Amino acid sequence: MTTLADLRTPSLILDRGKLERNLKRMSARMRERGVSLRPHLKTAKSADVARLAVDGEAGGITVSTIAEAEYFADHGLRDITLAVGITPEKLDRITVLSDHGATITVITDDVTAARAIAAHHGEFKVLIEIDSGESRGGVSPDSAALIEIGKTLGPRLAGVLTHAGHSYEARGEAALKKVAEDERVAVTTAAQRLRDAGLQCDVVSLGSTPSMSHVEKLDGVTEARPGVYMFQDLFQAAIGSCTRDDIVVTVLASVIGCRPSKNQILIDAGAIAMSKDRSTATTDQDAGYGLVWDIDGNESLGALRVDQVFQEHGIVTSSAPLPFNKLAVGTKVRVAPNHSCLTAAAYDKYYVVDGGQEIVAEWERVNGW
Amino acid sequence: MTTLADLRTPSLILDRGKLERNLKRMSARMRERGVSLRPHLKTAKSADVARLAVDGEAGGITVSTIAEAEYFADHGLRDITLAVGITPEKLDRITVLSDHGATITVITDDVTAARAIAAHHGEFKVLIEIDSGESRGGVSPDSAALIEIGKTLGPRLAGVLTHAGHSYEARGEAALKKVAEDERVAVTTAAQRLRDAGLQCDVVSLGSTPSMSHVEKLDGVTEARPGVYMFQDLFQAAIGSCTRDDIVVTVLASVIGCRPSKNQILIDAGAIAMSKDRSTATTDQDAGYGLVWDIDGNESLGALRVDQVFQEHGIVTSSAPLPFNKLAVGTKVRVAPNHSCLTAAAYDKYYVVDGGQEIVAEWERVNGW
Numbered sequence: 001m002t003t004l005a006d007l008r009t010p011s012l013i014l015d016r017g018k019l020e021r022n023l024k025r026m027s028a029r030m031r032e033r034g035v036s037l038r039p040h041l042k043t044a045k046s047a048d049v050a051r052l053a054v055d056g057e058a059g060g061i062t063v064s065t066i067a068e069a070e071y072f073a074d075h076g077l078r079d080i081t082l083a084v085g086i087t088p089e090k091l092d093r094i095t096v097l098s099d100h101g102a103t104i105t106v107i108t109d110d111v112t113a114a115r116a117i118a119a120h121h122g123e124f125k126v127l128i129e130i131d132s133g134e135s136r137g138g139v140s141p142d143s144a145a146l147i148e149i150g151k152t153l154g155p156r157l158a159g160v161l162t163h164a165g166h167s168y169e170a171r172g173e174a175a176l177k178k179v180a181e182d183e184r185v186a187v188t189t190a191a192q193r194l195r196d197a198g199l200q201c202d203v204v205s206l207g208s209t210p211s212m213s214h215v216e217k218l219d220g221v222t223e224a225r226p227g228v229y230m231f232q233d234l235f236q237a238a239i240g241s242c243t244r245d246d247i248v249v250t251v252l253a254s255v256i257g258c259r260p261s262k263n264q265i266l267i268d269a270g271a272i273a274m275s276k277d278r279s280t281a282t283t284d285q286d287a288g289y290g291l292v293w294d295i296d297g298n299e300s301l302g303a304l305r306v307d308q309v310f311q312e313h314g315i316v317t318s319s320a321p322l323p324f325n326k327l328a329v330g331t332k333v334r335v336a337p338n339h340s341c342l343t344a345a346a347y348d349k350y351y352v353v354d355g356g357q358e359i360v361a362e363w364e365r366v367n368g369w
Numbered sequence: 370m371t372t373l374a375d376l377r378t379p380s381l382i383l384d385r386g387k388l389e390r391n392l393k394r395m396s397a398r399m400r401e402r403g404v405s406l407r408p409h410l411k412t413a414k415s416a417d418v419a420r421l422a423v424d425g426e427a428g429g430i431t432v433s434t435i436a437e438a439e440y441f442a443d444h445g446l447r448d449i450t451l452a453v454g455i456t457p458e459k460l461d462r463i464t465v466l467s468d469h470g471a472t473i474t475v476i477t478d479d480v481t482a483a484r485a486i487a488a489h490h491g492e493f494k495v496l497i498e499i500d501s502g503e504s505r506g507g508v509s510p511d512s513a514a515l516i517e518i519g520k521t522l523g524p525r526l527a528g529v530l531t532h533a534g535h536s537y538e539a540r541g542e543a544a545l546k547k548v549a550e551d552e553r554v555a556v557t558t559a560a561q562r563l564r565d566a567g568l569q570c571d572v573v574s575l576g577s578t579p580s581m582s583h584v585e586k587l588d589g590v591t592e593a594r595p596g597v598y599m600f601q602d603l604f605q606a607a608i609g610s611c612t613r614d615d616i617v618v619t620v621l622a623s624v625i626g627c628r629p630s631k632n633q634i635l636i637d638a639g640a641i642a643m644s645k646d647r648s649t650a651t652t653d654q655d656a657g658y659g660l661v662w663d664i665d666g667n668e669s670l671g672a673l674r675v676d677q678v679f680q681e682h683g684i685v686t687s688s689a690p691l692p693f694n695k696l697a698v699g700t701k702v703r704v705a706p707n708h709s710c711l712t713a714a715a716y717d718k719y720y721v722v723d724g725g726q727e728i729v730a731e732w733e734r735v736n737g738w
Contacts, residue, residue: 006434007463008459008738009738011738017560042680042681050650062679065681066377082624083386083633084681084682085625085626085636085637085698086625087624087625087698087701088378088621088698089623089699093377095534108698109626110626110627112697112698113698113699116512116697116699134682136635136677136679136682137625137626137635137682145448161464164440165679183677220433227434238703254456254459256453256454256455256456256506257454257478257479257506262504266454266505266506267461268453268454268456271644272711272714273738275640275644275645276644276645276647277640277645278645300530308505310505310534311411311412311433311435311710312411312433312453313453313505313506313724315505329454329456329457329477329479329481329482330457330482330485331459332458339679342640342641342645342680345641345715346714346737347737348735348736348737367715367717368715368716368717369377369378369382369642
């Protein structure tokens with residue numbers, strides 16, 4: 001039997017029971033609101049997680065890279081939406097997947113690119129990306145460009161897609177509900193304008209974890225694409241998408257130095273192992289670069305946070321005196337991340353536990369592009 | 370012939386000519402000052418780079434993870450210092466390398482750990498980590514702990530090691546020269562105290578890229594361990610370790626969206642492809658998350674910077690109007706990183722160019738732990 005005590009540090013730990021709980025909660029929310037869940041696998045990047053995430057769903061998934069699309073298609077998840085603006089140059093690579101039977105959907109918000117996309121020989125569908133307020137990608141739902149792109153895409157046009165990424169900026173339930181409703185209104189407005197122009201618009205896709213955790217109604221929407229809800233993280237807990245107890249992935253680290261005179265310890269999880277994400281700094285629950293829990297993932301050590309990171313070092317401190325008697329060099333701890341998507345990206349696999357310290361499985365990840 | 374135009378994006382590009390120039394410059398500096406160069410491979414993590422970096426040197430290398438140690442030993446680089454505080458639990462794994470003929474040196478700053486280290490069955494040497502002002506790891510050179518750890522280590526004691534990481538906080542040549550001299554004084558003082566106590570201290574090791582780029586004398590020092598000098602980056606350019614023209618690694622990215630109304634483009638290099646390092650924000654040359662150059666690595670597009678990052682998106686803007694006629698969707702650009710160690714960590718290989726656009730080699734990297 002392998003346990004957490006046997007693992008190299010840093011390693012990425014996944015709690016299966018919490019994962020299943022998070023998956024069931026979002027599935028139920030989306031089912032109650034009458035939309036398909038097309039889980040975004042940019043966070044998990046794992047076929048094992050994906051199979052649990054689509055259990056009971058229609059089976060479609062969302063990805064953020066072509067490497068993910070190739071990997072998931074290879075693992076039997078073959079209805080794939082690549083939800084990052086496509087370039088015409090990338091179509092050759094991704095349509096290899098449809099040549100082998102996968103259903104591929106890409107997105108664009110660019111008229112010039114749409115012409116090249118329309119002319120491509122491969123088999124795939126296209127959604128028009130709509131800006132629902134984030135101002136990252138997407139055309140405005142009331143723009144002339146929406147109709148122009150729709151007409152340019154011709155029979156490839158399958159619908160519209162938006163992502164209310166500005167839900168990450170919203171604080172408080174009322175603000176999050178408003179973002180979720182703005183997201184819905186933007187994408188359904190765009191869909192209706194396309195239909196009014198005589199164009200086909202079957203897919204009406206939206207979703208972010210914060211907005212889908214707070215949304216009340218999804219009338220006119222066909223599918224939702226949250227991703228980080230699977231793992232959650234300290235940022236999602238801070239803005240109310242979950243509680244800290246819902247956080248699925250943590251970094252197993254070792255204490256590598258003790259400095260009682262400075263009330264700090266060093267751990268072997270630094271900027272690569274945790275990422276330099278500081279998103280909780282924008283909330284009222286600033287967690288530094290992560291919160292340090294005991295090997296069982298419990299908050300028994302006090303309110304310890306990773307205060308500074310270097311490439312392979314994290315400096316841990318607390319406003320209270322650290323319990324140095326529990327933190328000798330070699331002690332293993334679990335660090336909860338600010339942003340699970342970015343922390344997980346440094347690892348090629350998950351060591352899976354189910355509440356205890358025993359490793360019950362190892363699940364691979366697909367990184368890179 | 371493969372060229373940059375053929376590559377997937379994002380990809381990591383390495384300019385071999387600039388690499389060789391940076392390597393020669395640091396080798397010459399260290400030779401002039403009479404110390405061995407033991408290059409730190411935490412940045413490059415590549416045997417191909419390592420072989421160039423030790424060319425003409427004694428052959429020893431520095432690493433930041435056991436995974437690096439295993440990889441480099443496997444590639445014939447067998448005199449290895451692991452310059453992150455060791456835990457007794459990790460010794461079993463790393464002494465497998467010395468069992469197979471490698472020379473392994475580890476570091477500690479902890480009396481309790483030193484007892485377990487001294488008692489370990491494996492073959493390895495130990496350096497005592499000295500704090501030369503960074504306040505990360507290490508004992509003070511004038512501490513009682515220094516002598517106690519030295520005595521505890523017994524015949525395993527090989528010397529002392531420090532890293533003036535606070536050179537990253539210093540601004541201006543005078544400040545950097547002072548940090549470099551403080552680093553030298555700290556580590557040589559510690560060495561002398563050990564010798565005065567009748568202990569062996571053959572190795573006197575120090576080094577960071579900023580301090581070694583400015584250091585005048587290294588009397589009493591035996592070896593230097595800079596790392597990022599190989600690749601340099603925007604932060605090192607901003608603090609005067611190099612010029613922007615010395616930056617060796619860039620991220621090849623594609624334009625995936627154009628928004629003239631907001632004077633911004635989107636690229637497919639975001640928080641994973643670039644890292645969320647914002648170190649240039651602490652200098653007078655804030656580069657956002659990176660500067661955007663043309664496909665040849667020239668600054669012909671104007672002063673474009675990555676202003677915001679999302680997992681797979683970067684928003685690029687400039688204080689001047691963007692040259693949209695050169696930035697259609699699909700256009701390839703090269704993004705110079707703030708911190709090459711962290712940006713490179715997202716990639717499993719380098720595509721090597723030699724000034725032009727032709728890919729002249731592919732060099733692998735070792736990531737993870």
